[in-house]
Amino acid sequence: xxxxxxxxxxxxxxxxxxxxxxxxxxxxxxxxxxxxxxxxxxxxxxxxxxxxxxxxxxxxxxxxxxxxxxxxxxxxxxxxxxxxxxxxxxxxxxxxxxxxxxxxxxxxxxxxxxxxxxxxxxxxxxxxxxxxxxxxxxxxxxxxxxxxxxxxxxxxxxxxxxxxxxxxxxxxxxxxxxxxxxxxxxxxxxxxxxxxxxxxxxxxxxxxxxxxxxxxxxxxxxxxxxxxxxxxxxxxxxxxxxxxxxxxxxxxxxxxxxxxxxxxxxxxxxxxxxxxxxxxxxxxxxxxxxxxxxxxxxxxxxxxxxxxxxxxxxxxxxxxxxxxxxxxxxxxxxxxxxxxxxxxxxxxxxxxxxxxxxxxxxxxxxxxxxxxxxxxxxxxxxxxxxxxxxxxxxxxxxxxxxxxxxxxxxxxxxxxxxxxxxxxxxxxxxxxxxxxxxxxxxxxxxxxxxxxxxxxxxxxxxxxxxxxxxxxxxxxxxxxxxxxxxxxxxxxxxxxxxxxxxxxxxxxxxxxxxxx
Amino acid sequence: xxxxxxxxxxxxxxxxxxxxxxxxxxxxxxxxxxxxxxxxxxxxxxxxxxxxxxxxxxxxxxxxxxxxxxxxxxxxxxxxxxxxxxxxxxxxxxxxxxxxxxxxxxxxxxxxxxxxxxxxxxxxxxxxxxxxxxxxxxxxxxxxxxxxxxxxxxxxxxxxxxxxxxxxxxxxxxxxxxxxxxxxxxxxxxxxxxxxxxxxxxxxxxxxxxxxxxxxxxxxxxxxxxxxxxxxxxxxxxxxxxxxxxxxxxxxxxxxxxxxxxxxxxxxxxxxxxxxxxxxxxxxxxxxxxxxxxxxxxxxxxxxxxxxxxxxxxxxxxxxxxxxxxxxxxxxxxxxxxxxxxxxx
Numbered sequence: 063x064x065x066x067x068x069x070x071x072x073x074x075x076x077x078x079x080x081x082x083x084x085x086x087x088x089x090x091x092x093x094x095x096x097x098x099x100x101x102x103x104x105x106x107x108x109x110x111x112x113x114x115x116x117x118x119x120x121x122x123x124x125x126x127x128x129x130x131x132x133x134x135x136x137x138x139x140x141x142x143x144x145x146x147x148x149x150x151x152x153x154x155x156x157x158x159x160x161x162x163x164x165x166x167x168x169x170x171x172x173x174x175x176x177x178x179x180x181x182x183x184x185x186x187x188x189x190x191x192x193x194x195x196x197x198x199x200x201x202x203x204x205x206x207x208x209x210x211x212x213x214x215x216x217x218x219x220x221x222x223x224x225x226x227x228x229x230x231x232x233x234x235x236x237x238x239x240x241x242x243x244x245x246x247x248x249x250x251x252x253x254x255x256x257x258x259x260x261x262x263x264x265x266x267x268x269x270x271x272x273x274x275x276x277x278x279x280x281x282x283x284x285x286x287x288x289x290x291x292x293x294x295x296x297x298x299x300x301x302x303x304x305x306x307x308x309x310x311x312x313x314x315x316x317x318x319x320x321x322x323x324x325x326x327x328x329x330x331x332x333x334x335x336x337x338x339x340x341x342x343x344x345x346x347x348x349x350x351x352x353x354x355x356x357x358x359x360x361x362x363x364x365x366x367x368x369x370x371x372x373x374x375x376x377x378x379x380x381x382x383x384x385x386x387x388x389x390x391x392x393x394x395x396x397x398x399x400x401x402x403x404x405x406x407x408x409x410x411x412x413x414x415x416x417x418x419x420x421x422x423x424x425x426x427x428x429x430x431x432x433x434x435x436x437x438x439x440x441x442x443x444x445x446x447x448x449x450x451x452x453x454x455x456x457x458x459x460x461x462x463x464x465x466x467x468x469x470x471x472x473x474x475x476x477x478x479x480x481x482x483x484x485x486x487x488x489x490x491x492x493x494x495x496x497x498x499x500x501x502x503x504x505x506x507x508x509x510x511x512x513x514x515x516x517x518x519x520x521x522x523x524x525x526x527x528x529x530x531x532x533x534x535x536x537x538x539x540x541x542x543x544x545x546x547x548x549x550x551x552x553x554x555x556x557x558x559x560x561x562x563x564x565x566x567x568x569x570x571x572x573x574x575x576x577x578x
Numbered sequence: 579x580x581x582x583x584x585x586x587x588x589x590x591x592x593x594x595x596x597x598x599x600x601x602x603x604x605x606x607x608x609x610x611x612x613x614x615x616x617x618x619x620x621x622x623x624x625x626x627x628x629x630x631x632x633x634x635x636x637x638x639x640x641x642x643x644x645x646x647x648x649x650x651x652x653x654x655x656x657x658x659x660x661x662x663x664x665x666x667x668x669x670x671x672x673x674x675x676x677x678x679x680x681x682x683x684x685x686x687x688x689x690x691x692x693x694x695x696x697x698x699x700x701x702x703x704x705x706x707x708x709x710x711x712x713x714x715x716x717x718x719x720x721x722x723x724x725x726x727x728x729x730x731x732x733x734x735x736x737x738x739x740x741x742x743x744x745x746x747x748x749x750x751x752x753x754x755x756x757x758x759x760x761x762x763x764x765x766x767x768x769x770x771x772x773x774x775x776x777x778x779x780x781x782x783x784x785x786x787x788x789x790x791x792x793x794x795x796x797x798x799x800x801x802x803x804x805x806x807x808x809x810x811x812x813x814x815x816x817x818x819x820x821x822x823x824x825x826x827x828x829x830x831x832x833x834x835x836x837x838x839x840x841x842x843x844x845x846x847x848x849x850x851x852x853x854x855x856x857x858x859x860x861x862x863x864x865x866x867x868x869x870x871x872x873x874x875x876x877x878x879x880x881x882x883x884x885x886x887x888x889x890x891x892x893x894x895x896x897x898x899x900x901x902x903x904x905x906x907x908x909x910x911x912x913x914x915x916x917x918x919x920x921x922x923x
Contacts, residue, residue: 391581392581394581394582395581395582395584395585396582396585398581398582398896398899399582399585399586399892399895399896400854400857400858400895400899401854401858402857402858402859402861402862403857403858403861403876403891403892403895404586406861406876406877406880407586407589407590407880407888407892408589410880410881410883411589411590411883491712495714495715498714498716498717499714499715499716499862502716502717502862503861503862503865503877505881506881517716520716520717520720521720523720524720524724524866525724526724527720527721527723527724527725527727528724528725528727532724535717535720535721535724536721538717539713539714539717539718539720539721542712542713542714542717543709543712543713543714544712546712546714547708547709547712550708550711550712
């Protein structure tokens with residue numbers, strides 16, 4: 063009788079303990095929350111259009127992903143139905159895009175309009191059209207630094223939010239996350255990784271405001287209505303030209319006469335922080351566009367791979383036996399083909415399908431990368447998953463009659479999530495490198511032009527490395543090195559934070575990290 | 579292994595590519611197309627599509643019998659084997675030197691960093707390894723080949739001692755060996771000859787390939803530095819090294835016998851895994867340096883699409899990898915007698 067009572071009360075405690083929702087806890091003691099939330103709202107409000115754009119973009123990606131999965135399965139059953147689904151997808155995407163365009167109309171503080179850097183000199187030497195009449199370079203530098211500062215402050219404030227939650231509103235006094243965070247706070251190398259990640263995410267999200275020009279004006283639609291620029295011509299009058307014509311006269315072709323190097327102006331008073339490309343486009347603008355597609359594709363790929371690896375590792379550890387063997391066979395099969403070869407085969411084969419047209423080929427690449435990466439992640443977390451499946455608490459939950467799904471989520475997942483995070487951030491470097499390698503190889507592989515991709519910039523500058531136009535290949539490569547180093551540092555940091563005592567699994571993570 | 583082959587088969591045969599179209603071009607008549615489809619075993623003589631499983635068993639069976647068939651698009655009706663053998667030397671030469679560079683630089687550097695842990699030099703060489711690891715192979719190839727071409731900062735490399743090109747396949751590869759008949763006059767043995775290395779072409783070919791090999795070896799080199807360092811650190815802090823020190827062994831003997839040997843164990847999979855990286859990397863490096871090797875052949879075959887060639891190359895790569903895995907297990911038992919082969923993981 064008393065045993066039963068205890069079990070009942072434990073269950074009571076486990077399920078209904080402190081049954082007070084977060085909002086109730088906040089209303090009870092609103093002050094810390096308000097002190098955090100008001101600046102946060104202000105931070106978001108200043109850049110509302112950008113955040114809304116990101117949200118809409120994410121929803122769109124989600125819709126595309128889900129619909130693609132549905133469509134792929136339907137295609138075998140009934141192509142007509144699949145077509146309907148495809149139309150539905152196009153409709154939703156169009157609607158989302160118009161919503162995004164509407165939200166984009168909201169004023170933002172750190173935009174090209176508020177701090178413009180595109181202007182021209184008047185015959186008397188003063189600058190017109192730029193921020194406060196400053197030089198374009200200075201105006202651009204101000205905007206660039208402000209946006210980066212904004213992004214770092216916002217990221218810090220989000221972290222502050224977690225601190226506020228921890229100190230004032232969380233029910234338990236301590237969770238393992240606290241230790242991880244406090245370990246990370248003393249880990250400079252890991253913090254370097256976090257900052258690199260934030261900087262590159264900022265480039266992806268705020269790219270059009272960070273760059274001296276926009277992708278549309280400078281790269282994709284150089285003869286459009288919005289691509290007219292004014293400049294001071296040699297005979298002292300202010301004239302108007304298309305960005306395309308200006309690009310034509312601003313090429314970096316390796317000789318001293320035809321080179322716009324780092325931190326220099328062209329004849330049209332346009333400032334090029336990273337110089338121009340062989341076709342006269344602004345390399346910095348190109349890099350920002352490339353950052354966007356790189357972060358989106360590698361983010362989607364690693365998320366997909368991690369989800370698959372996580373699910374399969376828990377399933378195979380929990381049920382083991384033939385399921386484990388089956389997954390092992392499939393994983394070994396995928397791994398047995400050298401990764402880059404499989405990537406080349408798959409992207410060449412599927413390049414001409416409709417999948418290859420979503421996100422300029424990025425969606426297909428993300429799928430392929432997820433497909434080729436999950437076995438590595440699965441291998442890395444299989445050990446910990448098998449270990450945790452043997453633990454007493456899993457047995458206890460089993461005997462208690464909990465559903466397998468719940469056991470996996472509540473008792474196994476928290477344990478392997480850390481490992482997964484470590485290996486995922488180690489593998490994402492390989493994905494970034496391979497992605498740019500595919501774009502470098504070209505021939506229909508990689509991101510389809512004219513959408514900027516880092517690999518294509520390296521390829522464009524290949525014949526100018528030993529000339530004065532060395533910046534074209536060098537700068538994109540350095541960006542990749544920085545990003546990949548940062549991601550590896552992040553992985554190191556998380557690993558040390560989770561388990562400061564040991565350094566585990568060096569061999570596997572090395573295998574996961576090595577890409578092209 | 580079979581699954582790897584199966585996977586590539588499924589991708590290539592179920593995927594939306596049209597080899598028939600690429601072989602015949604746009605002006606093909608329906609009869610030609612039909613004829614070719616029969617030839618390529620997509621449809622049988624009566625015009626019915628050949629079931630997938632039948633194609634599968636035929637393809638895999640042929641591969642296992644080492645019958646690779648004929649090329650479809652790269653060089654029509656040339657045996658695949660011939661193409662592969664033709665391109666093989668360049669890749670082997672490249673791979674050989676890249677392994678030599680990776681092992682010769684990476685392992686000593688890693689051991690060095692581990693032995694002098696937490697000094698400035700350790701940080702310098704570890705930092706070098708970390709950045710080296712993050713460098714995209716193809717980018718490094720672009721930069722290095724650019725620097726070596728005329729007018730670049732390292733242009734002297736090209737002209738030093740013997741003038742060589744940087745890109746392209748070295749002709750000297752064909753004259754690496756001369757067959758010397760040493761048995762002239764000896765009855766019955768006259769036809770036997772042994773290859774003797776030619777120093778001239780040997781040097782030219784090495785100098786030619788060295789930049790590409792450096793790039794190709796770079797990714798595994800970074801790994802070796804990192805893992806070598808931790809492995810040395812781990813074993814240097816262990817009890818048996820302390821015991822050896824207490825016994826009064828010379829530090830050279832300790833490092834060679836106790837530290838080195840134990841540090842090699844975690845390094846072995848990395849060294850053996852190099853092959854995996856080499857295959858993928860060779861596609862890029864050969865593309866940049868313009869070397870006409872297997873990587874280049876593979877790339878063109880995929881774009882072809884030359885299905886028999888792709889299948890054959892994938893098959894060969896997988897086979898070599900299995901050989902490496904087996905030799906890795908054998909080496910393990912040699913280096914570390916505690917490891918028992920009979921045990922499963």
